[in-house]
Amino acid sequence: MKVQICIGSSCHLRGSETIVKTFNRLLKEEKLEAQVELCGSFCMGACSKGVSVKIGENIYHVKPEDAEDFFREVIRKEAAR
Template sequence: MVTISVCVGSACHLKGSYKVIEGLQRLIKENNVENQVEIKGAFCIGRCTEGVSAMVNDEDFFSLNENNVDSFFHETIIRGLSNE
């Protein structure tokens, strides 16, 4: 199971964390990986100036937004699932 924790703290919220979450939910459904990928909210990953921040398992990712969430998902999540 891959766990994606998306920061929903104030700075990331203002930078569009909910749009990122909506994009991830859509991509998980489109790729039929509901049983392999879980999304959680997190409060402050600690890099507020680089938000929207997320953690995939224990690895940090920064500067996510609704425009790059598709490439992030395919390059990080789908590629990671195929390597398991």
């Protein structure tokens, strides 16, 4: 499964780099590297309150401080499907 993280300027200012680091760390910890592919994306046209993260057709807005919860609640569950 592919998880796209926006690295456009607006999302960058909101902490996309921290989110990428957090997701990478958790992927290793949870041994999900084979199932989940992280990739960067240009602006998704959804600049909003958080960093845009796209999984399938869904775009989520994630704050760096919520990245760990988001990983556990959304990415881990999606990867287990």
